[in-house]
Amino acid sequence: MNQATNAKPAQMKKRRTITKTDVQQFLLHGRAFIALILVTVVFSYLVPNFLTPANLVILSKHVAINALLAIGMTFVILTAGIDLSVGSIAGMVAMIAGGMIREGVILPQLGIIIYPHTWMIVVLALILGTLAGALSGYVITRFNVAPFIATLGMYYVARGIAGLRNNGYTFPNLVGRPEYGNTGFEILGAGNFLGVNYSIWLMVILAVVAYIVTRRTPFGRHVYAIGGNERAAELSGVRVSRTKVIVYSISGFCSALVGLIIASQLVASHPLIGDAFELNAIAAVVLGGTSLAGGRGSMGGTIIGAFTIGVMQDGMVMLGVSSFWQKVIKGAVIVLAVIIDQVQARMQERIALQKQQEMAAVEGS
Amino acid sequence: MPELSPILDAAVVDSDNVILSAENITQVYPGTVALDDVSFHVRKGKVNVLIGENGAGKSTLMKILAGVQRPTSGKILLDGAEIHPRSPLEATRLGIGMIFQELNLCDNLSVVDNIFLARETTRRNGLIARRLQKQRARELLRKLEQKIDPDELLGNLRIGEQQIVEIAKALAQDVRILIMDEPTSALSAAEVEVLFRVIRELKSHGVAIIYISHKLEELMQIGDYVTILRDGRKVAEEEVKNVSLSWMIENMVGRNPATLFTREERPLGGVLLKAENLTLPRAGGGYLLDHVSFELREGEVLGFYGLMGAGRSDLVECLAGARPQATGSIWLDGQPVTATTVLERIQSGFVLIPEDRQHDSLVPTLSVMDNMLLASLRKYLRGLFLAPAQEKSATDAQIKDLSIRVANAQQPITALSGGNQQKVVVAKGLLTHPRVLLLDEPTRGIDVGAKSEIFAIVNRLAAQKYGVIFVSSELKEVLAMSDRILVMSKGKITGEFTHQEATEEKLVAASAIGHGPSNGGNHHESGN
Numbered sequence: 001m002n003q004a005t006n007a008k009p010a011q012m013k014k015r016r017t018i019t020k021t022d023v024q025q026f027l028l029h030g031r032a033f034i035a036l037i038l039v040t041v042v043f044s045y046l047v048p049n050f051l052t053p054a055n056l057v058i059l060s061k062h063v064a065i066n067a068l069l070a071i072g073m074t075f076v077i078l079t080a081g082i083d084l085s086v087g088s089i090a091g092m093v094a095m096i097a098g099g100m101i102r103e104g105v106i107l108p109q110l111g112i113i114i115y116p117h118t119w120m121i122v123v124l125a126l127i128l129g130t131l132a133g134a135l136s137g138y139v140i141t142r143f144n145v146a147p148f149i150a151t152l153g154m155y156y157v158a159r160g161i162a163g164l165r166n167n168g169y170t171f172p173n174l175v176g177r178p179e180y181g182n183t184g185f186e187i188l189g190a191g192n193f194l195g196v197n198y199s200i201w202l203m204v205i206l207a208v209v210a211y212i213v214t215r216r217t218p219f220g221r222h223v224y225a226i227g228g229n230e231r232a233a234e235l236s237g238v239r240v241s242r243t244k245v246i247v248y249s250i251s252g253f254c255s256a257l258v259g260l261i262i263a264s265q266l267v268a269s270h271p272l273i274g275d276a277f278e279l280n281a282i283a284a285v286v287l288g289g290t291s292l293a294g295g296r297g298s299m300g301g302t303i304i305g306a307f308t309i310g311v312m313q314d315g316m317v318m319l320g321v322s323s324f325w326q327k328v329i330k331g332a333v334i335v336l337a338v339i340i341d342q343v344q345a346r347m348q349e350r351i352a353l354q355k356q357q358e359m360a361a362v363e364g365s
Numbered sequence: 366m367p368e369l370s371p372i373l374d375a376a377v378v379d380s381d382n383v384i385l386s387a388e389n390i391t392q393v394y395p396g397t398v399a400l401d402d403v404s405f406h407v408r409k410g411k412v413n414v415l416i417g418e419n420g421a422g423k424s425t426l427m428k429i430l431a432g433v434q435r436p437t438s439g440k441i442l443l444d445g446a447e448i449h450p451r452s453p454l455e456a457t458r459l460g461i462g463m464i465f466q467e468l469n470l471c472d473n474l475s476v477v478d479n480i481f482l483a484r485e486t487t488r489r490n491g492l493i494a495r496r497l498q499k500q501r502a503r504e505l506l507r508k509l510e511q512k513i514d515p516d517e518l519l520g521n522l523r524i525g526e527q528q529i530v531e532i533a534k535a536l537a538q539d540v541r542i543l544i545m546d547e548p549t550s551a552l553s554a555a556e557v558e559v560l561f562r563v564i565r566e567l568k569s570h571g572v573a574i575i576y577i578s579h580k581l582e583e584l585m586q587i588g589d590y591v592t593i594l595r596d597g598r599k600v601a602e603e604e605v606k607n608v609s610l611s612w613m614i615e616n617m618v619g620r621n622p623a624t625l626f627t628r629e630e631r632p633l634g635g636v637l638l639k640a641e642n643l644t645l646p647r648a649g650g651g652y653l654l655d656h657v658s659f660e661l662r663e664g665e666v667l668g669f670y671g672l673m674g675a676g677r678s679d680l681v682e683c684l685a686g687a688r689p690q691a692t693g694s695i696w697l698d699g700q701p702v703t704a705t706t707v708l709e710r711i712q713s714g715f716v717l718i719p720e721d722r723q724h725d726s727l728v729p730t731l732s733v734m735d736n737m738l739l740a741s742l743r744k745y746l747r748g749l750f751l752a753p754a755q756e757k758s759a760t761d762a763q764i765k766d767l768s769i770r771v772a773n774a775q776q777p778i779t780a781l782s783g784g785n786q787q788k789v790v791v792a793k794g795l796l797t798h799p800r801v802l803l804l805d806e807p808t809r810g811i812d813v814g815a816k817s818e819i820f821a822i823v824n825r826l827a828a829q830k831y832g833v834i835f836v837s838s839e840l841k842e843v844l845a846m847s848d849r850i851l852v853m854s855k856g857k858i859t860g861e862f863t864h865q866e867a868t869e870e871k872l873v874a875a876s877a878i879g880h881g882p883s884n885g886g887n888h889h890e891s892g893n
Binding site for chain 2: 041172208212216217222224225227228229231232233234235236237238239294295297
């Protein structure tokens, strides 16, 4: 009798508190998506024709560039690292690729010039970007240099090489020549499949692959573990250094891809391609709910974050917001994102505690 | 029974000498209740001793008093008025200073800069009064009878000297209440004597000392009042003159561990692991491990006992491949082990359950399942991808086998109690299918029930022909669990005892070889 009366309030209490915790957790996990819906609603209200298919395709094309960088950046940030060099690597790769199309590969010893096929140029450029990332990763792991410093170095070096390649000048008109067999570079930027630009397809494919890699492969699990507790990962047999080098290589690969896409879209390589893109990429990752402290976050969130920034940016342009105000707002959003990151970490801790107390209450009753 | 305790407390507390008191302090961490409704009284001009086993909550309580941490509930009274120290600086302003167990000093600053850190003496123009500070530092160090140059860089000092600086730093603050958390752990016998003289002088000036130590003989010598914590609860408070050593141990342990952890007799197999001349150099010269050799048989639980820094953890980390600088030879099943990295050692059959769960074992951002599978992920691959069904069945089997209490395997690991977290770590190790289990203080910071469960698991594994190396600082546990015990001191094996031969006295004596005597009675100085 006594037991029955005791059990009831305990059960009711349990149901109520779990619901509260669940709501909080839902809001925390869904915060990136909620933010995206919010900005979309705001801009579709302020800007006529914002939600038309044509505009959405243009928007996605803009987003694709940032999203590709942000996918690589997510891997890096999940290991509690940072990659400041992505924009510069994009610029360097674009200049090297543009140079190969315009001037070929000169072998002075043999006195000949080789004009590689376009696909070879693309592959070489991707390898170059990957190696640049790998070098950052190697410096970070082998010499225990802070990721911020190592990639800051790469940021300058890669941008410098981009300028050096053609003395600061642009490689214009990258259409190639049929007799050299290096035409078709512009297709990467301009080509469509099912009416959707290649760059958008690339974003979708990479996002899906990255999602599966983070969720369903040992490598992905290792990335999360390193960000959560590097020492524990190490003692569990995770090859931490190797994993980190791969992570920065992935980021370098994504950067190279972006450099190629932009050069192809412009049909020209400019040494300043990708300038300051790293900040947009970091902002997308953080807006997507990935913790800068590492170990927490998701690819899905990053894509949502990239779209949030894209919607804001395009929306402000269409609204005619001055570029100065755009910068002010973008800056505020980045800081806000980090604040949210901090607050949510604390809240998650509190919720974990709350959950535990709920469990204890259940066990005790 | 509970109704009696307030009266009992009142009798002891009654003397109106209480200057600082913590009332009904509760501290909840994700995973554990560190303190459960603990009250603690500090008397003026006395040495107030606080003792308890590892994980009993002593350090947590001190951190709360020193303003490092805020309690979940409960209050702190200073001279009868409630205070809320929010930072160590605020606590110092209230007259509460603390000497931390893990030294809180900056290697890159000079001794004098360390002593006056965050409370620099300034001249009227706002610049640091260097000469005055140096003079005061010299006086303090003279009082501690040390020949330490105030201008020396802290990083260049011996660890014992650094501890002296930490003490000087606390003395420089003119505190009314001084918390000392294991102040003698790195001191030689002569230095301990000096410290005790300083403590007696402070007492005569009315300073209240809170003294935490594992060296019980030392407490009998210097303590006035003793408070005992066990598993986050206060179990006793008494005047030191009324109590005996055995009373303290009994209250600290609260049980006879020998009855909780019963070792099963089992036949031992052949030699499973043989280690020869394991050597690990110390960064500043000398050895962490000094040519250590031993054998481990199939189904054997081999205990390693020793004091802090004796090299036991270094030994198991070497075996686990976590110390690349180590040299020496290892044979497993008669085959030389050539693997060097942690991963390769795991693949050849070694697995380490590290001492520091939070720091070395758990990934707090991952779920119970992801933590458990981290070391054996390749076993659940189907093609390139992890197969969720296999991951789940492996996890569920371990949860059932080790009776880990979780709501579901997707729960964050931080939501588990310490004991259950430790079982997840053990499960992570077992899933790699090891031959040799390296358990480094596997029962640290977990409650009694979980401890005896962990030991039941160890017994079962030994019966299944695993070789178990069991490192522990708890005499009773190591005596109860081990088939054979090796004692280490200063990187060497200084004693070997079978289960039948081993006694507490023998282990303690062997663990002190190479150290100076702790009671300062006879003065054969240690090697350094």
